[in-house]
Amino acid sequence: MKKKLLSLMLCASLVVPFTACSANSGSADQAAAPAADAQPAAEAAADTQQTADAPAADAPAADAASSETSDASGLTGTLKMGMIGPLTGAAAIYGNAVNNAAQIAVDEINAGGYGVTIEYQGEDDEHDAEKSVNAYNNLKDWGVQTIVGSVTTTPCVAVAAEAYNDRLFMLTPSASSTSVTEGNDNVFQLCFSDPNQGSASAQYIKDNGIGEKIAIIYNNADAYSTGIYQKFQEAADSLGLEVVSVTTFTDDTANDFSVQIKDAQDNGADLLFLPIYYTPASLILQQAASTGYDVKVFGVDGMDGILTLEGFDTSLAEGVMLLTPFSADATDERTVSFVSKYNEKFGETPSQFAADGYDCVYAIVAALQYYAENNGGLDVTGMSYDELCEILISTFSDPSFTVDGVTGEGMTWTAEGEVNKAPKAVVIKDGAYAGL
Amino acid sequence: MVSYLINGISLGAIYAIIALGYTMVYGIAKMLNFAHGDVIMVGGYMAYCSVSYLGWSPAAAVIFAMAVCTILGITIEKLAYKPLRDASSLAVLITAIGVSYFLQNAALLIFSSNPKVFPNLFSDMFTIKVGEATVTSVAVVTILSCIIIMVALTLFTSKTKMGKAMRAVSEDRGAATLMGINVNSTISVTFAIGSGLAAIAGVLLCSAYPTLMPTTGAMPGIKAFTAAVFGGIGSIPGAMLGGILLGVIEIFAKAYISTQLSDAIVFAVLIIVLIVKPTGLLGKKLTEKV
Numbered sequence: 001m002k003k004k005l006l007s008l009m010l011c012a013s014l015v016v017p018f019t020a021c022s023a024n025s026g027s028a029d030q031a032a033a034p035a036a037d038a039q040p041a042a043e044a045a046a047d048t049q050q051t052a053d054a055p056a057a058d059a060p061a062a063d064a065a066s067s068e069t070s071d072a073s074g075l076t077g078t079l080k081m082g083m084i085g086p087l088t089g090a091a092a093i094y095g096n097a098v099n100n101a102a103q104i105a106v107d108e109i110n111a112g113g114y115g116v117t118i119e120y121q122g123e124d125d126e127h128d129a130e131k132s133v134n135a136y137n138n139l140k141d142w143g144v145q146t147i148v149g150s151v152t153t154t155p156c157v158a159v160a161a162e163a164y165n166d167r168l169f170m171l172t173p174s175a176s177s178t179s180v181t182e183g184n185d186n187v188f189q190l191c192f193s194d195p196n197q198g199s200a201s202a203q204y205i206k207d208n209g210i211g212e213k214i215a216i217i218y219n220n221a222d223a224y225s226t227g228i229y230q231k232f233q234e235a236a237d238s239l240g241l242e243v244v245s246v247t248t249f250t251d252d253t254a255n256d257f258s259v260q261i262k263d264a265q266d267n268g269a270d271l272l273f274l275p276i277y278y279t280p281a282s283l284i285l286q287q288a289a290s291t292g293y294d295v296k297v298f299g300v301d302g303m304d305g306i307l308t309l310e311g312f313d314t315s316l317a318e319g320v321m322l323l324t325p326f327s328a329d330a331t332d333e334r335t336v337s338f339v340s341k342y343n344e345k346f347g348e349t350p351s352q353f354a355a356d357g358y359d360c361v362y363a364i365v366a367a368l369q370y371y372a373e374n375n376g377g378l379d380v381t382g383m384s385y386d387e388l389c390e391i392l393i394s395t396f397s398d399p400s401f402t403v404d405g406v407t408g409e410g411m412t413w414t415a416e417g418e419v420n421k422a423p424k425a426v427v428i429k430d431g432a433y434a435g436l
Numbered sequence: 437m438v439s440y441l442i443n444g445i446s447l448g449a450i451y452a453i454i455a456l457g458y459t460m461v462y463g464i465a466k467m468l469n470f471a472h473g474d475v476i477m478v479g480g481y482m483a484y485c486s487v488s489y490l491g492w493s494p495a496a497a498v499i500f501a502m503a504v505c506t507i508l509g510i511t512i513e514k515l516a517y518k519p520l521r522d523a524s525s526l527a528v529l530i531t532a533i534g535v536s537y538f539l540q541n542a543a544l545l546i547f548s549s550n551p552k553v554f555p556n557l558f559s560d561m562f563t564i565k566v567g568e569a570t571v572t573s574v575a576v577v578t579i580l581s582c583i584i585i586m587v588a589l590t591l592f593t594s595k596t597k598m599g600k601a602m603r604a605v606s607e608d609r610g611a612a613t614l615m616g617i618n619v620n621s622t623i624s625v626t627f628a629i630g631s632g633l634a635a636i637a638g639v640l641l642c643s644a645y646p647t648l649m650p651t652t653g654a655m656p657g658i659k660a661f662t663a664a665v666f667g668g669i670g671s672i673p674g675a676m677l678g679g680i681l682l683g684v685i686e687i688f689a690k691a692y693i694s695t696q697l698s699d700a701i702v703f704a705v706l707i708i709v710l711i712v713k714p715t716g717l718l719g720k721k722l723t724e725k726v
Binding site: 088089090092220247248250252255256259260262263279282286290292310311313 | 439447484488551555572649655686690695
């Protein structure tokens with residue numbers, strides 16, 4: 001009896017510091033919260049914004065005329081849209097950004113003027129392929145008609161295979177590997193594909209004379225990182241850029257980068273190209289700084305999010321350049337409206353992932369409007385997902401279908417699912433993104 | 437070359453401190469405590485919380501983390517392992533894996549899996565230049581604490597009464613009970629020490645590689661277990677030697693052979709050592725009594 005009492009007391013004493021800490025780590029919990037109640041929030045927000053939402057008309061759409069009124073395009077009904085992404089886990093920043101921004105887009109559309117109302121549900125996949133397929137099945141049980149996602153590449157490949165068999169249309173905001181779209185005619189990307197990112201980065205470095213001797217550190221256990229690296233290397237060779245050091249790591253060895261950094265330093269690299277996600281990138285920046293290696297750093301869209309990493313000393317990221325289709329300090333009306341809304345609602349500047357998520361929702365609605373306009377109207381209520389899939393595939397592959405969004409003007413898609421738009425480079429200055 | 441060696445030793449020293457926890461528990465309780473890596477993670481989070489949210493000094497944070505982990509270690513032992521004292525070793529092993537998952541998922545629920553950047557507790561103390569190489573203060577603190585801990589543990593087990601009891605239990609549990617040694621409390625003390633060490637390892641690990649996630653302890657835990665086997669499981673100097681060798685081999689393999697194959701090389705070395713010397717480098721050869 002006494003022993004049982006003792007062990008209970010020991011348990012209690014353990015729980016106390018745990019809960020004390022969790023109370024303080026509120027920001028992390030909050031980040032996950034929108035996932036759980038995305039659905040009711042969507043409806044509530046739609047109700048309250050019904051009256052006061054003028055800027056909705058500024059938002060991207062197929063063309064200005066059709067976005068003014070619902071009657072112009074003939075699109076009506078309720079669309080059940082799902083989102084799959086990591087709302088918790090190592091890549092949570094991406095998933096939450098997409099989820100938050102998609103929510104804003106859905107609210108704007110539901111406020112009227114588009115002819116269609118969207119029921120939206122975001123599902124967490126923790127950046128795990130298996131969980132992503134579970135999330136996909138959950139959405140199907142819910143009656144989803146089209147999906148924005150998956151946000152990250154590896155889960156997206158798994159879900160894309162399922163969706164291809166089911167004939168369900170997917171528009172991924174950020175899964176950039178070609179393996180996502182290859183052989184899957186139902187999957188389209190809103191972000192650059194990895195080959196495009198790799199070659200565009202090399203082109204940009206060459207054109208702007210950013211570095212003479214380039215060192216690359218990439219994750220060879222990750223399709224995203226390896227894909228960009230290979231294309232970058234090819235492009236660098238053909239452009240005559242000198243790559244002096246190429247080193248790798250895996251998810252299991254993403255701790256100690258002293259060897260990789262030393263190798264770059266010993267080979268006299270003046271530019272470090274990091275086609276990796278921000279978590280290992282933050283370690284590389286920190287370790288390079290602690291060994292006193294002063295080097296320029298060029299990243300890709302996976303670097304996006306480094307500034308919102310909890311506890312990260314943003315001065316380490318000072319001067320880091322990255323290629324991204326979105327820059328939050330752009331002055332066009334559409335970006336300004338999106339950034340201020342996002343800021344107001346979630347208290348931070350939207351990342352490129354948020355912008356991609358926002359554009360995804362609008363691109364799907366724009367495609368439906370485009371189809372309705374050319375085919376004498378469309379009622380999406382209760383339409384089966386495979387029927388909708390064929391409509392969306394034919395519209396997105398149509399070269400005359402263009403979308404203006406916050407991540408680019410006049411975006412078009414190839415039948416393979418790749419997007420065409422112009423990249424922009426940004427640099428981190430005083431802890432925020434600035435145009436180059 | 438020098439800087440690789442220093443990096444290797446400081447990485448190895450962290451493995452060594454973790455391996456000391458594994459090896460003590462194995463030596464005395466004859467069980468593999470796979471939850472050890474996750475106790476490290478808890479230690480990291482406790483130190484993170486007390487520094488970042490409560491604004492405590494690094495010293496207070498380390499002591500707090502050690503206190504929490506010590507209590508956690510005793511609790512785990514009391515609740516999960518003690519009822520299985522006479523069960524087969526396989527049952528205990530599976531329970532340990534269960535505890536490991538429990539801790540990881542509890543941390544996932546409480547702290548969410550967004551990575552947190554651990555504040556460097558020893559950042560601006562000093563840096564030493566050895567020729568071309570820079571030695572960070574974290575590396576110095578890590579290596580020094582590793583040596584201090586090893587010496588203290590060796591003295592503890594050879595000089596104190598409790599240490600003698602531990603060795604007795606380690607040699608023959610039945611005979612120790614007959615000699616009037618309280619086996620249960622001896623094992624509890626072992627877990628307390630092992631978990632306290634895990635907290636120190638957690639703080640050092642996170643100071644050197646400052647991303648803190650619920651899975652932070654898993655991989656170093658496995659590497660440290662390898663180190664403990666490498667050096668001879670059950671042997672305190674063996675854990676130390678194994679840990680440091682493993683760290684140095686890992687860094688050298690990365691630097692001179694291939695960054696892609698470093699883990700494969702580390703484990704290949706382990707296999708070779710175990711073929712040549714099945715009890716590990718400093719392991720005692722046990723003759724089976726018939």
